[in-house]
Amino acid sequence: MKGCSYNFWPRLVAALLAVLCLAGPLPAQEKFRRNPPYPDPLPSLVLPPVESEVIGNGLKLMVISRNNNRLFNLQVLIRAGESDSPAELPGLATATARMMLRGTASINPAEVEERLAFLGIEYSIEVQADYSIFSFSFLDENLEEALGLISLFFVEPSFPALELSAVKRELYYQLLRRNQDPENAGYDFFLKRIFAGSGYNPGILEAETIKNISTREVAQFHQRFLRPNNSIIIFNGQVSLAEARRLAAQNFRRWVPRPVERPSVQKLENRDLNQVCFLDVPGPEVAVIVGNLTVPIASPDYHPLLVLNHLLGGTTGSRLFLQLRELKGLAFYAFSDLSFFRGNGLYWIRAKTSPPAIVETMAAIQQTMRSLSEEKIAPEELERAKAYLMGNLPLQLQSPEALSRRIGLLELLELPPDFWARYSQNIMPVNADSVQVVARKYLSTRPLVVIAAEAAGTLDYLREFDKIDVYNRKGQFQGVFQKGVLKYENR
Amino acid sequence: MKKLTGKEVKRSGRASLVLLAVLVLQGGLWSVQAPAQNFNPVSFKLKNGLTVIVVEDSSLPVITAVMAYRVGSVNDPEGKDGLAYLMQNLMFQGSENVGPLQHLNYVQNVGGELNAATTFDKTFFYETVPANQLGLVLWLEADRMHFLQVTEAVLAREKENLIRNENQRYLQEPFSRYFFLIDQIMFPDFRYGHSLTGTPESIRGISLEDVIRFYRKYYVPNNAVLCLSGDLKVARARELVNRYFETIPRGEEPEPYPQPEFIPSLSARDQVMVDPMVSSPALQFGVRLENLRPEDNLVLRLMEQVLVQGGTSRLVNRLVKKERLALFLSGGLEERGQFQSLKIFVLSNTQIMVERAKRVLADELNRLKTEMMPEREFLKAKNIHKFNYLNQMTGNNLSRALALSDLYLKEGRVPDIAGELDRLEKLTPYSILALARRQIREERFCFLTILPRY
Numbered sequence: 039m040k041g042c043s044y045n046f047w048p049r050l051v052a053a054l055l056a057v058l059c060l061a062g063p064l065p066a067q068e069k070f071r072r073n074p075p076y077p078d079p080l081p082s083l084v085l086p087p088v089e090s091e092v093i094g095n096g097l098k099l100m101v102i103s104r105n106n107n108r109l110f111n112l113q114v115l116i117r118a119g120e121s122d123s124p125a126e127l128p129g130l131a132t133a134t135a136r137m138m139l140r141g142t143a144s145i146n147p148a149e150v151e152e153r154l155a156f157l158g159i160e161y162s163i164e165v166q167a168d169y170s171i172f173s174f175s176f177l178d179e180n181l182e183e184a185l186g187l188i189s190l191f192f193v194e195p196s197f198p199a200l201e202l203s204a205v206k207r208e209l210y211y212q213l214l215r216r217n218q219d220p221e222n223a224g225y226d227f228f229l230k231r232i233f234a235g236s237g238y239n240p241g242i243l244e245a246e247t248i249k250n251i252s253t254r255e256v257a258q259f260h261q262r263f264l265r266p267n268n269s270i271i272i273f274n275g276q277v278s279l280a281e282a283r284r285l286a287a288q289n290f291r292r293w294v295p296r297p298v299e300r301p302s303v304q305k306l307e308n309r310d311l312n313q314v315c316f317l318d319v320p321g322p323e324v325a326v327i328v329g330n331l332t333v334p335i336a337s338p339d340y341h342p343l344l345v346l347n348h349l350l351g352g353t354t355g356s357r358l359f360l361q362l363r364e365l366k367g368l369a370f371y372a373f374s375d376l377s378f379f380r381g382n383g384l385y386w387i388r389a390k391t392s393p394p395a396i397v398e399t400m401a402a403i404q405q406t407m408r409s410l411s412e413e414k415i416a417p418e419e420l421e422r423a424k425a426y427l428m429g430n431l432p433l434q435l436q437s438p439e440a441l442s443r444r445i446g447l448l449e450l451l452e453l454p455p456d457f458w459a460r461y462s463q464n465i466m467p468v469n470a471d472s473v474q475v476v477a478r479k480y481l482s483t484r485p486l487v488v489i490a491a492e493a494a495g496t497l498d499y500l501r502e503f504d505k506i507d508v509y510n511r512k513g514q515f516q517g518v519f520q521k522g523v524l525k526y527e528n529r
Numbered sequence: 530m531k532k533l534t535g536k537e538v539k540r541s542g543r544a545s546l547v548l549l550a551v552l553v554l555q556g557g558l559w560s561v562q563a564p565a566q567n568f569n570p571v572s573f574k575l576k577n578g579l580t581v582i583v584v585e586d587s588s589l590p591v592i593t594a595v596m597a598y599r600v601g602s603v604n605d606p607e608g609k610d611g612l613a614y615l616m617q618n619l620m621f622q623g624s625e626n627v628g629p630l631q632h633l634n635y636v637q638n639v640g641g642e643l644n645a646a647t648t649f650d651k652t653f654f655y656e657t658v659p660a661n662q663l664g665l666v667l668w669l670e671a672d673r674m675h676f677l678q679v680t681e682a683v684l685a686r687e688k689e690n691l692i693r694n695e696n697q698r699y700l701q702e703p704f705s706r707y708f709f710l711i712d713q714i715m716f717p718d719f720r721y722g723h724s725l726t727g728t729p730e731s732i733r734g735i736s737l738e739d740v741i742r743f744y745r746k747y748y749v750p751n752n753a754v755l756c757l758s759g760d761l762k763v764a765r766a767r768e769l770v771n772r773y774f775e776t777i778p779r780g781e782e783p784e785p786y787p788q789p790e791f792i793p794s795l796s797a798r799d800q801v802m803v804d805p806m807v808s809s810p811a812l813q814f815g816v817r818l819e820n821l822r823p824e825d826n827l828v829l830r831l832m833e834q835v836l837v838q839g840g841t842s843r844l845v846n847r848l849v850k851k852e853r854l855a856l857f858l859s860g861g862l863e864e865r866g867q868f869q870s871l872k873i874f875v876l877s878n879t880q881i882m883v884e885r886a887k888r889v890l891a892d893e894l895n896r897l898k899t900e901m902m903p904e905r906e907f908l909k910a911k912n913i914h915k916f917n918y919l920n921q922m923t924g925n926n927l928s929r930a931l932a933l934s935d936l937y938l939k940e941g942r943v944p945d946i947a948g949e950l951d952r953l954e955k956l957t958p959y960s961i962l963a964l965a966r967r968q969i970r971e972e973r974f975c976f977l978t979i980l981p982r983y
Binding site for chain 2: 082108109425433
């Protein structure tokens with residue numbers, strides 16, 4: 039270690055003194071304190087029973103029965119998201135979802151808000167590229183009243199123009215704030231580039247086009263996609279299937295079904311992308327995003343990929359964080375993630391660094407990726423990764439909302455019903471060979487790289503790159519940076 | 530969009546609501562039956578004074594351990610602001626048998642999650658892990674309770690990290706410092722009014738001896754409560770707790786809180802500051818609440834709900850929606866030992882709007898003591914509180930364990946859900962009117978106006 043000998047002895051003495059001082063005059067510690075204990079046998083993960091059926095108008099009903107719980111979670115999941123917004127109107131799916139709770143044919147927006155609060159309903163709205171989830175949590179004793187109100191959002195939303203203005207304003211400022219962070223801006227740009235030309239919107243909203251959304255388009259989107267035959271309702275609490283069926287039929291029977299057509303998605307293959315993009319984002323921070331396509335979640339490669347991702351950058355104990363932050367001090371953090379879309383999947387690495395450290399950060403990321411393709415994982419590291427993944431799943435199911443969401447995802451992502459129950463059984467057989475196979479398949483092709491930072495203070499540090507495509511903060515192509523010179527181009 | 534996460538610590542502060550006294554027997558065992566199946570706390574105490582609360586909940590193979598110490602910023606020695614918070618960070622830097630940052634690795638390696646939090650008077654460390662790893666978390670917590678290792682080098686690094694993080698936070702959220710500055714105005718006393726995170730000068734002034742003294746005094750079993758919640762059995766929990774904790778010696782008895790008298794000058798209560806880092810005018814409001822009775826807590830929570838929580842609360846309705854004097858408004862109650870404070874932050878467009886917002890704030894607070902609240906508005910506050918309370922107690926292991934340990938440190942008892950809900954049912958709008966008449970005093974209102982440098 040560099041500089042280890044400098045003032046070593048005085049430091050060692052000080053350290054020992056400090057240790058002694060902290061510990062105080064203690065008897066010698068017991069033997070059992072020296073090592074962590076062996077774990078007890080792990081109880082198996084048993085999820086509550088889930089029953090389902092389709093009611094008259096095509097709405098799929100799922101019931102998760104949990105006894106002796108006074109909290110109820112109700113979710114409505116729609117098989118439509120931002121990828122279903124028209125190309126010229128990104129944000130329409132999100133705006134529509136938010137408008138659903140802003141007034142109905144029989145209740146004005148202020149009254150809706152008042153009734154939600156009166157019933158103590160906590161809610162969230164999540165719009166992803168391929169689906170949307172409305173989650174409502176409330177007291178079990180308010181189920182009938184809550185359901186009566188919630189059903190109106192889907193059956194008879196009114197989409198008042200004044201409310202749409204407020205929603206658009208809210209979205210606009212949220213996007214401006216989001217894009218101030220170079221990691222967010224860089225990731226959105228990365229997604230746009232990787233799906234460019236495929237006709238698929240992976241869920242990217244544009245601040246500039248939000249203003250173009252009108253109530254007519256919102257109503258049309260609702261008519262087209264927010265249909266009972268394109269939706270799932272989940273009852274999670276003290277309720278039987280029979281009772282849930284009665285409540286769902288009673289409250290949602292007026293929700294009119296219509297044929298729903300979603301364009302098919304082009305399947306994109308992992309390929310040699312070999313492109314470095316620079317996105318001009320004001321501010322002192324630099325985000326580096328590196329990634330490429332993988333496979334959809336239903337692929338047999340999913341579980342080895344999960345293990346690979348954990349080894350690469352799943353937590354602060356993974357290789358990227360240890361290499362880039364702890365050992366080399368190049369980045370404030372470095373992690374990797376897997377994202378899944380309809381028909382496609384991708385891995386992406388994110389690191390936050392400083393302008394002078396970008397080149398070394400990139401080299402360290404490449405080296406870490408290469409090591410996983412070229413060398414077999416040591417058994418201990420592999421087992422740690424698998425233990426993390428198997429141990430962590432039940433933690434993600436603790437709240438009623440999280441449990442409903444996971445159960446709903448099985449339907450939305452077209453996964454087998456026992457997907458979560460068999461999760462550990464599927465992780466267990468992953469071995470060093472299967473990890474190396476997926477590493478070679480997906481990490482060895484040259485990825486797409488996005489560097490998001492302020493051009494003025496950063497480009498000078500990037501002379502070592504062969505060629506960088508430079509984009510302004512709106513994502514418009516500006517020119518090529520090569521050998522220290524930025525050549526503007528008209529495209 | 531409402532977010533449901535990140536409220537655990539805040540909600541844990543709301544656990545101080547139950548009035549029924551529960552007998553706690555040293556070395557004994559007791560339990561409280563509640564209607565919800567996953568709430569059956571059992572408590573016992575070791576000879577060294579460590580209190581242990583166990584809640585069995587077998588719905589998922591997961592357990593949470595919260596180790597809570599009765600120490601916070603109120604215990605910072607004068608001139609050493611930030612020591613309690615720094616100590617929290619140092620607790621992750623290694624102990625006799627656990628290397629630096631290995632605590633994190635041990636927990637992560639089994640798929641667990643962990644974190645810590647420091648408040649005015651408490652410090653919480655918590656881990657959620659697979660149910661078979663109870664022994665691991667107890668081993669880890671015991672090691673750092675008794676065998677913490679801190680070197681000069683580690684201390685120097687952590688001090689600089691803390692200073693850098695706070696500077697970074699100020700750069701990203703310039704208004705954050707005013708949440709602390711209003712405390713100084715409301716509580717003109719070092720112990721009660723200083724910032725939890727300290728100042729760069731005070732942090733740099735903390736020596737290894739300060740850390741050692743602080744650790745030895747407060748990180749002792751008789752100043753702590755351990756709460757375990759999840760898929761475990763009381764007998765096994767007791768066996769493992771005994772193994773890892775019972776030979777840790779008792780420390781000196783914790784001192785009672787200081788009882789200062791606050792005499793702020795009139796001029797201090799309405800201040801204006803100019804800050805080149807902020808881009809919009811803002812107002813930080815605070816009012817100190819004192820001489821509170823135990824039964825006031827629940828009524829205060831309802832008052833907070835009515836005033837400032839959620840989109841239909843009185844202040845949001847009037848300042849944001851109707852009169853449009855605020856672009857954003859947030860706030861709530863904060864506990865400081867035997868005191869509480871109501872703090873409200875208002876972001877505005879102009880200085881004139883801030884001035885008008887001040888009048889509206891005072892007007893709405895005074896209305897609480899002059900007008901009886903409509904029955905429906907009161908019922909709404911009760912409904913929301915009931916949901917929040919049950920969500921905290923039964924929603925997940927972490928929120929429950931935090932709430933239980935918080936309440937135990939505060940009042941030496943575990944909550945009784947049925948009793949709490951029964952008391953809530955009995956409250957009426959008059960309860961709020963009566964409390965407001967006792968507590969809302971205009972001469973205690975503190976305003977801090979923050980203006981950008983145009």
